[in-house]
Amino acid sequence: MLLGRVARMYYEHGLTHQEIADTLGVSRIRVTRLLAEARETGVVEIIVHVEESLFADDERDLAAAFGLRQVWISPSVADEQKAARAFASVGAEALAAKLEPDAIVALGLSTAVALVAEEFPEQPLAASFVPVAGSVSGLVNGANPHELALAFARRTNGRAFHLPAPLLAASPEAAAASLADPGVREVLELAARADTLVAGIGGTARGQGLLLSSLGDAERERLLADGAVGDLAGRFFDADGEAVHGALDARVVGLGLDELRAIPNRLGIARGETKLAALRTALSSGLVNLLVTDSDTARALLAG
């Protein structure tokens, strides 16, 4: 149990890596790595005894300003990688707080939610994770709803459902055919009965989000012309938070905006300047009633 000895020498007796290496007859670098391992595996547990959250003020203000049930804010830092991880871990905390055992969780496709899945603590919850829309083809590094469901299910010892359909069908007819499939119907009906929705909120800037980047410029222009300001789980909405019905919308295989809105807990996960407009609308129109964002975005929302 070298790991444990090293961990105790370091954390309980305050020896340096070098001193530990000397007494144990191993290299310093090995001690460094053992300590990292000890932290990762939970042999070393670090607890911060603070009830209040990091940005309690802003969280309260934001909830009040937009009539949200609860808000979680992660610290913004220059280092994008760190900011992303912090954001994801706050997202995981938020979801964990809202999740009861045996809950049904509806998942929108989103890279943000994918990161949350990676940070989600391992705990037996026996929840069901259900995609609200089909999958994107090609390489999308784990952001497909189905993969999200799998990742969450693995961590919570829960069940993952698969929606065997594309997010965007080739034509409205193809979408209708997909929706008529009993397997697809069944899963979407389950998603519609979810207790909690977890979804990213997308903006309309070029290349934003998985859905938009899979479209051509022409289709994007069309969306903007129809008044789209952002999307929630693959469904675009306008400045009033109402669905943008059109050629694109008819090709999406997934729950509609009204069905999403009928889910009691709707956790929106988004940050960044490019998402501001979409966020404002989604928040003020009640598309989501729970929010995870970062401190910069929070301040921008409060300032606006």
Place this chain on the structure above:
Amino acid sequence: MLLGRVARMYYEHGLTHQEIADTLGVSRIRVTRLLAEARETGVVEIIVHVEESLFADDERDLAAAFGLRQVWISPSVADEQKAARAFASVGAEALAAKLEPDAIVALGLSTAVALVAEEFPEQPLAASFVPVAGSVSGLVNGANPHELALAFARRTNGRAFHLPAPLLAASPEAAAASLADPGVREVLELAARADTLVAGIGGTARGQGLLLSSLGDAERERLLADGAVGDLAGRFFDADGEAVHGALDARVVGLGLDELRAIPNRLGIARGETKLAALRTALSSGLVNLLVTDSDTARALLAG
């Protein structure tokens, strides 16, 4: 609650001091200090989940070799200050493990025990701490039995007893007079009924320990001539672990060696090459049955 925010940003989100300083608008150095404070005050708690102790093998071997009930070993490091603190904290752990609520603890004078007192965790035990011998005059930085008792009592919300007498009286007659004092008698009788004795073990090298260093060279030579190899709580013993009766012994105001030996838990706290001979005798003759030492001393004892 700046402290808590800093602690969470650092330990939960992994930001660096500098990043935290930037987001919070304070200097980096201040963040460093807040984090140190958070650890000290217990806002941040670090737990190492390891059952087995650091030197489990040596502890078992040492206990077997000398017929001890239990042994605790602290890591030896080159940095003397760190080694001393590690030693003290292991000593504190050992004592804490043996201490039941309302226990009576007899305390020998010893700088080692003084360090243990400083590291002793704050916990309500309501124990009684009783000196087994009188006090040394002059500046002895907290190692006087009386001060030890106070330090322990403060940390455990317990009671400290005072033995109003010198450790070493000017003459055997003066010692006898001290011992005849009802206040002194009472406290010593209480000490004799203690559940646990905590004492350092002294060697006979020049300048060693509080008692020896207060003696002249002539008296020291006399002791050696009488066969003394070390002392326990102010009482010198010979190679058989038997009391060295003589001029010096008659001047000590405190429990005798036989009275000390009658205490059920006898925790000896000592480390270092200069203590080896005294330790060997104390251990093999059963003067103590519980031992706290460091890994170097432990190995030397096992090798010998």
Place this chain on the structure above:
DNA sequence: CATTCTTGTGAACAAATGTACACGATCCCC
């Protein structure tokens, strides 16, 4: 009111920690 002490601060430096890279061993899959 002057003055001593304490307390808190940051700059500059020293020390400790973490990371990128290169090397060698081992395991696996053909």
Place this chain on the structure above:
DNA sequence: GGGGATCGTGTACATTTGTTCACAAGAATG
């Protein structure tokens, strides 16, 4: 048995952390 991937390792370096020092503001003391 030959590549090729993977793992564990240490060196050299970059980054982060902690410590020392000097200074300034405020509190306690004369």
